[in-house]
Amino acid sequence: DAGITQSPRHKVTETGTPVTLRCHQTENHRYMYWYRQDPGHGLRLIHYSYGVKDTDKGEVSDGYSVSRSKTEDFLLTLESATSSQTSVYFCAIRELGSTTEAFFGQGTRLTVV
Amino acid sequence: AQSVTQPDIHITVSEGASLELRCNYSYGATPYLFWYVQSPGQGLQLLLKYFSGDTLVQGIKGFEAEFKRSQSSFNLRKPSVHWSDAAEYFCAVADNYGQNFVFGPGTRLSVLP
Numbered sequence: 336d337a338g339i340t341q342s343p344r345h346k347v348t349e350t351g352t353p354v355t356l357r358c359h360q361t362e363n364h365r366y367m368y369w370y371r372q373d374p375g376h377g378l379r380l381i382h383y384s385y386g387v388k389d390t391d392k393g394e395v396s397d398g399y400s401v402s403r404s405k406t407e408d409f410l411l412t413l414e415s416a417t418s419s420q421t422s423v424y425f426c427a428i429r430e431l432g433s434t435t436e437a438f439f440g441q442g443t444r445l446t447v448v
Numbered sequence: 449a450q451s452v453t454q455p456d457i458h459i460t461v462s463e464g465a466s467l468e469l470r471c472n473y474s475y476g477a478t479p480y481l482f483w484y485v486q487s488p489g490q491g492l493q494l495l496l497k498y499f500s501g502d503t504l505v506q507g508i509k510g511f512e513a514e515f516k517r518s519q520s521s522f523n524l525r526k527p528s529v530h531w532s533d534a535a536e537y538f539c540a541v542a543d544n545y546g547q548n549f550v551f552g553p554g555t556r557l558s559v560l561p
Contacts, residue, residue, distance in 0.1 A: 368549060375457070377538055377553035378492075393548075425491065429549065436482055437540075437549050439491040 338362050341426050341440040348447055354413040356443050358426030360406075366429040367409040368437065369393075369401060371422040378425060384409055416447045450475035450541045452552035460558040461529050469524040469555050471513075471539030480542040481522040483513055486554075487535045495537075498522065509533070534559045 338361030348354050358367060366385055370378040370393075380393030382401040390401050398420060400412045413420055423444050427437040451474045461467055473479050480499045484492040496507025503515040513524045522539060539552040 366549075370551070375553060377454075378551040380548070380550065383548070427492075427549070436494045436497055438494075439484075441491045 339426060339428055339438060339440040341424075341443050343443060344441065345444045346446070348416050348445070350417060350447055351415050354416050354445065356411040356424055356426075356445070358409045358411070358428075358440060360409075360428045362428055362430075362438070363406060364428040364438075365406075365431045366437075367403065368427040368429070369399075369409065369411045370425045370427065371395065371420075372425060372442070373422050381411065381424075413445075416445075418447050421445060421447045450479065450543055450548065450550050452539050452541050452550055454537075454539055454552040454555050456555045457553070458556045458558065460560060462560045463531050464528050467524075467526045467529045467533070467557070469537050469539075469557070471522045471524065471552060472520050473522065473539070473541045474520065475541055475543070477543075479522075481513075481515060482540040482542070483507065483511070483522070483524050484538045484540060484551075485509075485535050486538065492538065495524070529557075529559055531559045531561065533557060 340359045342357045368383040369381040372378050379395045384390045384403040402410045423442045425442050426440040429437040453472045482497045483495040486492045495511050498505045498515045536554045536556045538554045542549050
């Protein structure tokens with residue numbers, strides 16, 4: 336299995352509080368992604384990174400920010416959590432090249448109450 | 449930007465029956481296509497991928513998929529389903545630059561004994 340660790344695995348937080356999810360990889364892959372998974376929507380891309388300090392928005396980036404100060408870590412921050420951000424969040428990594436697949440972490444279940 | 453549709457939200461088949469899960473994509477250039485499987489509470493595992501060459505690709509667990517450019521499709525098939533195949537299946541497409549990696553909404557497969 337690819338070396339991807341997401342933390343925390345489960346979190347309950349209150350509306351309006353900041354939350355940071357961490358994705359750590361040991362594979363030295365260039366690309367890292369954050370997705371959210373909701374019933375009926377599959378996985379929707381929030382943000383991705385194509386290198387240290389290089390990030391871009393996905394289709395559902397509103398309310399989220401990311402940072403990548405080291406190759407191995409990609410942080411997803413909810414500045415002020417809302418109930419609509421209750422979801423399962425997956426991190427993925429991918430090596431350079433369009434033909435390579437993405438490898439996924441085990442997911443973080445976030446509940447905003 | 450690329451997109452993926454999976455017309456079937458939920459499919460139920462009997463154990464031992466054949467299976468076909470549909471995937472249609474929208475992308476202007478040559479697509480790079482993937483099928484993933486997700487068991488309940490788990491991350492995503494790659495079943496197979498297509499990026500060039502033979503349009504019929506073989507994957508793990510006895511799955512195969514056929515790329516049909518004229519129909520913009522990449523359907524997943526298995527000749528005989530096992531109870532352990534019950535899961536959610538996602539089709540994905542990557543762009544030519546290797547950065548964006550987009551998923552369909554998924555098809556949930558139930559298997560009757």
